[in-house]
Amino acid sequence: MMTDSIGTTPRAGASHSFRSLPLLLLRLRAYLALIFLVVLFSLVAPSFLSSRNLVIVAEQVAVFAILGIGMTFVILASGIDLSVGSIAGLSAMITGYLISEGLRLPFVDVAVFAHVVLVCAAALAIGTLVGMINGWFITRLRVTPFIMTLGMLYVARGAAQLVSDGATYGDLSGQAALNNEGFLLLGTGRLLSVPIPIWLMVALALVAIYVTRRTVFGRQVFAVGGNERAAELSGVRVNRIKIGTYAISGFCAALAGLIIASRLGAANPAIATSYELNAIAVVVLGGASLFGGVGTIGGTLVGAFVLGVLSNGMVLVGISDFWQTVITGAVIVLAVVVDQLQRRVEKSMSERRARQA
Amino acid sequence: MTAPAERCRDDDPRIVLSARAIRKAYPGTVALKGVDFDIHHAKVNVLIGENGAGKSTLMKILAGIEQPTSGTLHYRGEALHLAHPREAIKRGIGIVHQELNLCANLNVAENMFIGKELKGPVGTVRLDRQRRIATEVLTRMGQRINVDALVQELSIGERQIVEIAKVLVSEVDVLILDEPTSSLSKAEVGVLFSLIEELKRQGVSIVYISHRLEELIEIGDTFTVLRDGNLAGTGTAGEVTVDWLVTRMIGAQMEGPLRDGRAAATFADRPVALRVEGLEASGVNGGLALKRLSFSIKRGEIVGFYGLMGAGRTELFETLIGLRRALAGTIEIEGQRLPLDGTIAERIRAGIALVPEDRQKLGLVPNRSVADNLLLANLERYAGITGLRSGRMRRDVSRCIDELMIKVSDPDVLVSTLSGGNQQKAVLGKNLLTEPRILLLDEPTRGIDIKARRELFEVIDRLAESGLTILYASSDLGEIIGGADRVLVMSQGRITADLQREELTEARLVASSQVQRRDTRKESA
Numbered sequence: 070m071m072t073d074s075i076g077t078t079p080r081a082g083a084s085h086s087f088r089s090l091p092l093l094l095l096r097l098r099a100y101l102a103l104i105f106l107v108v109l110f111s112l113v114a115p116s117f118l119s120s121r122n123l124v125i126v127a128e129q130v131a132v133f134a135i136l137g138i139g140m141t142f143v144i145l146a147s148g149i150d151l152s153v154g155s156i157a158g159l160s161a162m163i164t165g166y167l168i169s170e171g172l173r174l175p176f177v178d179v180a181v182f183a184h185v186v187l188v189c190a191a192a193l194a195i196g197t198l199v200g201m202i203n204g205w206f207i208t209r210l211r212v213t214p215f216i217m218t219l220g221m222l223y224v225a226r227g228a229a230q231l232v233s234d235g236a237t238y239g240d241l242s243g244q245a246a247l248n249n250e251g252f253l254l255l256g257t258g259r260l261l262s263v264p265i266p267i268w269l270m271v272a273l274a275l276v277a278i279y280v281t282r283r284t285v286f287g288r289q290v291f292a293v294g295g296n297e298r299a300a301e302l303s304g305v306r307v308n309r310i311k312i313g314t315y316a317i318s319g320f321c322a323a324l325a326g327l328i329i330a331s332r333l334g335a336a337n338p339a340i341a342t343s344y345e346l347n348a349i350a351v352v353v354l355g356g357a358s359l360f361g362g363v364g365t366i367g368g369t370l371v372g373a374f375v376l377g378v379l380s381n382g383m384v385l386v387g388i389s390d391f392w393q394t395v396i397t398g399a400v401i402v403l404a405v406v407v408d409q410l411q412r413r414v415e416k417s418m419s420e421r422r423a424r425q426a
Numbered sequence: 427m428t429a430p431a432e433r434c435r436d437d438d439p440r441i442v443l444s445a446r447a448i449r450k451a452y453p454g455t456v457a458l459k460g461v462d463f464d465i466h467h468a469k470v471n472v473l474i475g476e477n478g479a480g481k482s483t484l485m486k487i488l489a490g491i492e493q494p495t496s497g498t499l500h501y502r503g504e505a506l507h508l509a510h511p512r513e514a515i516k517r518g519i520g521i522v523h524q525e526l527n528l529c530a531n532l533n534v535a536e537n538m539f540i541g542k543e544l545k546g547p548v549g550t551v552r553l554d555r556q557r558r559i560a561t562e563v564l565t566r567m568g569q570r571i572n573v574d575a576l577v578q579e580l581s582i583g584e585r586q587i588v589e590i591a592k593v594l595v596s597e598v599d600v601l602i603l604d605e606p607t608s609s610l611s612k613a614e615v616g617v618l619f620s621l622i623e624e625l626k627r628q629g630v631s632i633v634y635i636s637h638r639l640e641e642l643i644e645i646g647d648t649f650t651v652l653r654d655g656n657l658a659g660t661g662t663a664g665e666v667t668v669d670w671l672v673t674r675m676i677g678a679q680m681e682g683p684l685r686d687g688r689a690a691a692t693f694a695d696r697p698v699a700l701r702v703e704g705l706e707a708s709g710v711n712g713g714l715a716l717k718r719l720s721f722s723i724k725r726g727e728i729v730g731f732y733g734l735m736g737a738g739r740t741e742l743f744e745t746l747i748g749l750r751r752a753l754a755g756t757i758e759i760e761g762q763r764l765p766l767d768g769t770i771a772e773r774i775r776a777g778i779a780l781v782p783e784d785r786q787k788l789g790l791v792p793n794r795s796v797a798d799n800l801l802l803a804n805l806e807r808y809a810g811i812t813g814l815r816s817g818r819m820r821r822d823v824s825r826c827i828d829e830l831m832i833k834v835s836d837p838d839v840l841v842s843t844l845s846g847g848n849q850q851k852a853v854l855g856k857n858l859l860t861e862p863r864i865l866l867l868d869e870p871t872r873g874i875d876i877k878a879r880r881e882l883f884e885v886i887d888r889l890a891e892s893g894l895t896i897l898y899a900s901s902d903l904g905e906i907i908g909g910a911d912r913v914l915v916m917s918q919g920r921i922t923a924d925l926q927r928e929e930l931t932e933a934r935l936v937a938s939s940q941v942q943r944r945d946t947r948k949e950s951a
């Protein structure tokens with residue numbers, strides 16, 4: 070499902086003039102929907118535009134976007150990753166463990182407390198590793214992506230519970246004596262009065278846009294998603310590319326887990342439960358095709374904003390939980406329907422042009 | 427059997443790549459039973475054989491895609507082991523596959539550089555440079571394909587061109603062409619041949635596989651014939667004739683042109699089976715593919731559609747079957763007008779069947795068996811009270827396999843393991859089993875060997891005899907001249923000639939297929 074409105078992939082083939090207004094509106098629909106939601110909620114719920122609320126929205130959006138960016142890579146290569154929520158949970162719990170209890174060394178009764186930067190790096194590395202394990206099983210042992218990552222959804226969540234035997238690490242602020250303070254900055258800190266998570270999201274998105282558009286890896290991801298056999302026969306190392314996409318997804322999931330834990334100031338094993346569905350929704354809202362080969366990072370970002378604003382606004386307006394769920398689902402399906410509508414309008418317009426010519 | 431002038435030794439400098447005693451066993455079949463094959467330096471090495479003889483398998487082994495069960499490869503005198511396509515690509519062994527292998531979601535330039543992206547200083551892909559080189563290569567091939575167009579917007583013929591161009595963007599030493607011209611018409615083949623001559627002069631060694639024998643005689647320097655996985659003969663240009671090839675390919679002579687036996691029938695007093703009036707439909711990239719097309723066809727008539735790539739034949743057939751929506755005009759079957767916005771199922775029920783050109787995408791379900799595929803379009807007929815009647819189904823499947831001579835060890839093997847030509851026959855068989863009134867065949871002989879082609883036209887004759895009306899599109903002049911009662915020539919979405927059987931000459935067909943060719947070019951540019 071190609072959405073040119075968010076086209077970060079240059080496509081000269083689609084560079085028709087924007088002469089017709091309806092088509093223009095259709096193409097820009099994701100942005101329009103976003104503006105519509107913002108205006109609507111700020112009218113109905115004045116607290117929506119309060120700086121306090123905007124920070125909450127921003128953090129929510131950042132988590133969705135970061136998960137979505139990783140998921141975009143996987144979906145572009147025509148895979149799926151159902152384990153991202155669990156990986157986020159695992160990463161949060163590992164962080165909690167390393168900050169609160171330190172690393173227990175075997176045989177000797179000492180615990181090592183590391184600097185938070187090291188702690189975060191460890192959590193990110195483990196997330197990436199879990200992603201690579203997904204990829205390895207999918208490519209080498211030919212487990213289908215759905216099954217493999219469904220299995221990992223359970224395994225990683227279980228591992229998150231095992232870290233603390235199911236308990237919550239209630240205080241992640243660290244101790245000055247142990248020189249491991251500062252973790253909370255990640256989720257709650259600001260730079261130029263913009264929350265750190267937003268900076269992380271922007272940085273990650275920029276890197277991801279560059280990778281998808283201009284690197285060999287990125288272009289090969291599109292090739293693998295478009296026609297795996299053709300890519301293989303052209304000498305692309307298909308397995309490496311796929312493992313790479315799952316590794317990226319695992320990394321992004323771990324980063325999201327860190328942000329959530331840091332914002333909460335606590336880590337519990339249920340963090341980010343079912344967030345994999347949000348991640349997939351964000352990618353689909355952004356116009357990617359689940360068949361692979363079509364989609365953009367820019368689209369995913371807009372998708373994250375739409376989903377984040379929508380869910381926050383609905384809470385403020387006071388829509389019941391149950392209706393929120395129904396509406397979210399309807400919006401996702403609607404996005405795909407409109408996507409198809411756009412193609413049909415484009416086609417009939419080009420037909421009309423052809424007949425006039 | 428003509429022996430080669432002298433037996434070449436493995437270290438002969440004139441041999442670039444040689445295969446010795448290659449055996450390849452698949453579960454249920456042995457595709458190659460100890461074959462020797464030499465690729466001579468800067469020559470066109472022709473490989474020929476019936477469908478399923480093992481040609482593609484041998485080429486896949488030379489390109490590192492399949493590994494031989496036993497046997498050895500030598501590259502410039504040194505033993506060669508290819509575990510992966512990449513290793514072959516690295517040595518300059520390029521292959522254009524029989525089946526199209528492109529990424530429909532990427533544009534032409536990107537497709538040409540998959541796996542060999544041009545890297546800039548910091549690992550960046552140099553997209554602009556890739557576009558420039560892609561444009562250069564296509565221009566050298568005499569093609570005006572837009573390098574920014576998505577591959578999904580291209581016709582089959584254009585995709586075939588892109589496949590060839592894809593190999594040419596990097597330096598090749600050995601170039602394997604596995605039926606590169608099956609969707610190309612004479613003009614495009616001509617361009618390809620001059621390109622091959624140029625490559626030969628540059629020292630590229632070429633392997634050329636085709637079922638178009640005249641083409642082979644024209645271009646080939648050395649000839650190797652495979653039969654049933656065995657070497658059936660080798661020869662060199664000069665001594666090899668079409669008869670020589672045929673005898674070795676099928677072990678017997680084949681006499682007379684296509685459809686020799688068919689009596690010239692007159693259709694003047696037959697009822698009209700299909701009438702099309704003012705039909706219009708759009709093409710993929712905006713232009714009109716069909717421009718006010720009108721013709722009528724009598725019952726039992728066999729009508730050939732000839733034209734160059736992009737003339738609109740595929741689009742016409744797709745519009746008739748309802749795959750493509752008509753913008754204007756009327757379609758009548760036996761006097762009955764069909765609604766223009768009808769679905770494909772309705773058109774099939776009205777008695778139309780289409781054997782599509784792109785069998786991979788539209789014709790077969792690759793992960794099902796041959797039997798399942800044959801019966802797919804036709805299951806309702808076998809529904810009984812106690813479920814599907816398996817006895818009748820099996821009987822029809824084996825009759826179909828026999829009649830079309832589909833080479834398959836067992837109807838239950840996956841259809842995707844059949845050789846290219848045999849897959850094509852399976853698509854045809856599937857449609858014949860629906861017993862349509864009007865049969866549309868889009869390049870029905872694409873990839874089919876000459877013996878099977880003859881059988882196919884015999885089947886077509888028999889079907890026409892029994893009252894079926896047949897429309898077929900072909901880019902092969904011999905097939906058009908020998909096979910049709912009447913030929914409609916198309917160019918640029920219009921019918922430019924309507925020729926009866928006795929009026930058919932190569933010159934007339936080619937001339938009318940090039941009417942307004944200039945305008946076409948201008949439009950696509």
Ligand SMILES: Nc1ncnc2c1ncn2[C@@H]1O[C@H](COP(=O)(O)OP(=O)(O)OP(=O)(O)O)[C@@H](O)[C@H]1O
Nearest residue numbers: 452457477478479480481482483843844845846847
């Ligand atoms: N993957 C596979 N599994 C099982 N059998 C196979 C497989 N690939 C090819 N075969 C069989 O090997 C034989 C040779 O096939 P191949 O594709 O080499 O024929 P070909 O000479 O290229 O024919 P064509 O002219 O139709 O392209 C066929 O009988 C085919 O069914």
Ligand SMILES: [Mg+2]
Nearest residue numbers: 482524845846
């Ligand atoms: Mg073949």
